[in-house]
Amino acid sequence: MRPMFRICATALLLLPAVFLPAGLALAEVSPSFVPVPPKKPAVLMRTAQAGPAAASAAATAAPAANPDIQVAAAANQRAANETVQRINDYFNSFKTMIGDFVQVDPNGDRQQGQFYILKPGRVLFEYEAPSRIELVADGRSVAVRDKKLKTQDISPLSATPLRFLLSENFNLARNANVTGVYQDDIFATVVIEEKQPMVGTYRLMIMFDAKTMQLKQWTVTDPQGYDTTVAVSNLDT
Numbered sequence: 001m002r003p004m005f006r007i008c009a010t011a012l013l014l015l016p017a018v019f020l021p022a023g024l025a026l027a028e029v030s031p032s033f034v035p036v037p038p039k040k041p042a043v044l045m046r047t048a049q050a051g052p053a054a055a056s057a058a059a060t061a062a063p064a065a066n067p068d069i070q071v072a073a074a075a076n077q078r079a080a081n082e083t084v085q086r087i088n089d090y091f092n093s094f095k096t097m098i099g100d101f102v103q104v105d106p107n108g109d110r111q112q113g114q115f116y117i118l119k120p121g122r123v124l125f126e127y128e129a130p131s132r133i134e135l136v137a138d139g140r141s142v143a144v145r146d147k148k149l150k151t152q153d154i155s156p157l158s159a160t161p162l163r164f165l166l167s168e169n170f171n172l173a174r175n176a177n178v179t180g181v182y183q184d185d186i187f188a189t190v191v192i193e194e195k196q197p198m199v200g201t202y203r204l205m206i207m208f209d210a211k212t213m214q215l216k217q218w219t220v221t222d223p224q225g226y227d228t229t230v231a232v233s234n235l236d237t
Contacts (some may be wrong), residue, residue: 041154080181083188084172086213091170095119099235106226114168115232121157159196186210199223 047139097117111125121139130150137157145152157163164175172178172190176203180191192204200223207216 056057081173083181084190087188087190087208088173089170090208090213090215091165094237097235097237100233101125102127102231102233104229106228116165119166121163121166123162123166137166160194164194165193183210187216188213196223 022078041115045052061173064068097115099115100112101115102110102112111127111131113125113131115126116124121137123135123137125135127133132146134145134147136143136145140157140159141154142162143152143154144158157166164177177192177194178187178190179193182189182191186209188208188210192206193201194204195201200219202223204218205221206218207215208214215232215235217229219227219229221227
């Protein structure tokens with residue numbers, strides 16, 4: 001894959017499939033500023049392997065000799081479960097979505113444009129000029145296209161973390177790729193890691209408003225450790 005395509009493909013392998021229910025307002029994101037999220041949110045709520053059995057183990061991992069620690073661990077687990085359920089509801093509350101995005105690449109370059117989603121599996125990201133790139137998923141594959149050169153690079157949708165976010169029935173509690181759920185006074189954050197054979201591990205961090213659960217932004221870390229942050233605004237179902 002050519003370097004220009006690699007950046008765009010990495011940035012959008014994991015698309016914003018968490019959106020506002022109708023009637024809620026998302027604070028607009030200025031194209032001139034995209035807040036880069038912290039590598040580790042302030043308050044750890046859950047760092048066990050995903051799934052009911054692992055979640056239960058995390059809740060009871062504290063030493064039996066210290067009831068206070070057990071109570072705190074159980075409270076943290078309940079809070080994490082509630083956050084996961086709210087995010088699940090959010091993911092599954094829509095079939096279509098359009099909106100604006102601002103992308104900050106690993107080298108600090110900014111791009112922006114519009115996106116269009118139709119679940120399951122379909123999305124279009126159109127970059128504004130001077131970029132000549134667009135990204136399209138048709139339910140089976142993901143293509144990064146150069147509109148000027150009339151070329152494209154194609155990957156199977158099933159081989160990208162994008163499949164989680166564009167699925168028809170999204171359930172974080174049963175997703176073995178979830179490695180953490182965090183919350184502080186500002187953000188609720190979910191971390192998903194996806195290991196691809198012969199490529200390495202991708203890391204996705206999705207951030208929501210802690211009070212309203214409105215989607216704010218997400219960051220993709222590629223196997224080389226480079227971050228791409230995308231903020232979304234003007235979301236409409």
